[in-house]
Structure formats: C-alpha cells, structure tokens
Amino acid sequence: MTTFSKPMVMTERQKKFRAAYVNQISPFYNGLFHIGVMYLVGSLAIYYCTTQLSNPTWEWLLIIPVAIAGNFVEWGLHKYVMHRLVDVFALRAIYDRHTRQHHQYFTDTDYTISSVKEHRIVFFPWRVLIVLGVCGSVLGYIASKLINPDAGYILYMTMVGHYLLYETFHYCCHVQENWFVRTMPFVNTIRRHHAAHHNLGIMMHKNMTLTFPFADWVMGTSDLKRGLLGTLFNGFNEEHIRPELLPIIAKFREDKIQQDKVTLEGPILTSDEKEILGAPS
Ligand SMILES: [Zn+2]
Numbered sequence: 001m002t003t004f005s006k007p008m009v010m011t012e013r014q015k016k017f018r019a020a021y022v023n024q025i026s027p028f029y030n031g032l033f034h035i036g037v038m039y040l041v042g043s044l045a046i047y048y049c050t051t052q053l054s055n056p057t058w059e060w061l062l063i064i065p066v067a068i069a070g071n072f073v074e075w076g077l078h079k080y081v082m083h084r085l086v087d088v089f090a091l092r093a094i095y096d097r098h099t100r101q102h103h104q105y106f107t108d109t110d111y112t113i114s115s116v117k118e119h120r121i122v123f124f125p126w127r128v129l130i131v132l133g134v135c136g137s138v139l140g141y142i143a144s145k146l147i148n149p150d151a152g153y154i155l156y157m158t159m160v161g162h163y164l165l166y167e168t169f170h171y172c173c174h175v176q177e178n179w180f181v182r183t184m185p186f187v188n189t190i191r192r193h194h195a196a197h198h199n200l201g202i203m204m205h206k207n208m209t210l211t212f213p214f215a216d217w218v219m220g221t222s223d224l225k226r227g228l229l230g231t232l233f234n235g236f237n238e239e240h241i242r243p244e245l246l247p248i249i250a251k252f253r254e255d256k257i258q259q260d261k262v263t264l265e266g267p268i269l270t271s272d273e274k275e276i277l278g279a280p281s
C-alpha cells in the first residue's frame with residue numbers, strides 16, 4: 001500500500017500557530033535570498049576544496065565513514081539538542097526553533113508549505129552553516145596533519161555536502177507533493193519518514209534522521225519494523241509501521257487531543273505511551 005497524495009488536513013491548533021508565526025516574520029525576510037546565500041556559500045566552499053586537491057586516490061573512500069558518522073551526528077543532534085531543552089544560549093535557541101516552532105507549524109497531517117516566505121520555518125539560519133564550516137575546518141586540519149592535505153579537503157567537502165543534502169532533503173519533506181518527491185528513491189523514503197516524525201505524539205522519540213534513515217534503523221528509533229534495505233527504500237509504504245505506534249499516531253492527529261495534550265514542549269504522554277516510545281518515565 002502506498003499512501004502518497006493524501007489531502008493535507010490542518011487542525012485548528014495548527015492553523016492558529018501558523019497564522020501567528022507567519023505574522024511575526026520580518027517584512028525584510030526574503031526566502032530565496034536566505035537559501036540562495038546558503039547554497040552559494042556551501043557550493044563555493046566545496047568548489048574551493050576541489051581546486052586544492054593534489055592527487056587523491058584512496059582518500060575518496062573517506063567519504064563513506066565521514067558520511068556515516070554525519071548520519072549519526074544528525075540523529076544525535078536532532079534527538080538530544082533539537083528535542084531536549086539544553087538550557088545553554090545557542091542550544092536553547094536550536095530547541096526553541098525546532099520543538100517550539102517547526103513542530104507546531106508542521107504536523108503529520110499537514111507538513112507542507114506554499115510560499116517562499118515559509119523557508120524561514122524550514123531552513124536553518126546561516127549561523128548553522130558557519131558553525132559547520134568552523135567544525136569542518138578544525139576536523140579537516142586534523143585530518144590533513146594526521147593523514148595528508150587531500151584527506152583534509154575531502155573530509156571538509158563531505159561535511160559541507162552532507163549539510164546541503166540535509167537541507168535539501170528536509171525541504172523535499174515540506175514542499176507540496178510533486179513528481180520528484182513521490183518517485184525519487186531516498187527522497188520519497190525520507191519524506192514519509194519525516195512526515196511521520198511530525199506526528200505530535202511520536203515526535204520526541206522516533207525518526208530522527210533527515211537524510212537516510214540509517215542511524216534510526218541502527219538505534220531502534222525508526223517507526224518501521226523492517227530490514228535495512230526495506231527501511232532505506234521504503235518510499236511511502238505504510239504497511240510496516242510498528243503496530244504498537246498506530247494508536248498513539250491516530251490519537252495525536254485529533255484536534256481536541258492536540259489542544260489538551262500537546263504543549264510547545266511536546267506531547268503529554270501516558271506512562272504506557274512513554275514505555276512504547278522508549279521515553280524516560
Ligand atoms: Zn520538518
């Protein structure tokens with residue numbers, strides 16, 4: 001069974017949040033400029049590294065462990081920073097923007113945007129790319145000393161490329177449905193995977209990756225009960241959703257429950273629901 005092309009349904013709670021959020025976006029905000037600068041700077045950084053390579057051979061293989069490590073970093077930051085309040089300035093801001101804003105704006109019954117102004121709620125601010133560039137430079141420098149300069153540049157390119165892929169895949173999760181997001185392998189998988197993550201009942205605990213659901217599969221946080229290949233190429237199939245999650249997913253789609261049992265900090269779960277989700281009680 002595939003379940004794409006479902007009509008989007010917005011609850012009253014979501015409608016209210018969206019109206020208030022859109023109202024407070026600065027009139028000077030330009031969604032195309034926001035992502036244009038991000039993609040331009042990221043692409044130029046990668047291009048610059050390619051011009052610095054001398055003669056890499058086996059060093060290209062470093063892309064594999066660096067990308068896999070990146071997938072786990074994605075998972076860990078999403079689970080432990082974006083969805084857990086760490087009350088330190090920058091980390092609090094990340095939590096605020098994600099749990100208290102992004103997850104109120106989108107739910108699993110309406111996870112789409114219809115204007116470039118809404119890029120504000122989908123894409124990270126520029127400072128995330130800057131922090132990533134600094135971390136990439138430090139790690140790239142260490143790799144260049146420990147291995148060789150080509151290894152350092154390839155590590156840096158992989159990190160920046162991973163970030164741009166993250167933003168692109170996340171955008172593909174929130175655009176209006178189209179041929180590309182419906183049929184492109186991995187993109188269709190992550191779109192369903194992330195839409196499910198936006199269910200207000202399971203959002204704090206399930207489906208934390210945004211590129212490939214590999215780390216979710218390894219860490220047991222996927223909403224699917226499937227093998228690795230099935231999970232990676234699942235597309236929009238909803239047949240393999242863990243049956244124990246279905247009542248929680250259905251419950252938190254109701255407006256009344258959303259009004260009474262969901263706060264800006266996430267859902268108020270019963271002890272049984274917490275146990276099913278593997279949440280601390
Ligand atoms: Zn999202």
Ligand SMILES: [Zn+2]
Pocket residue numbers: 078082083098103197203
């Ligand atoms: Zn999230």
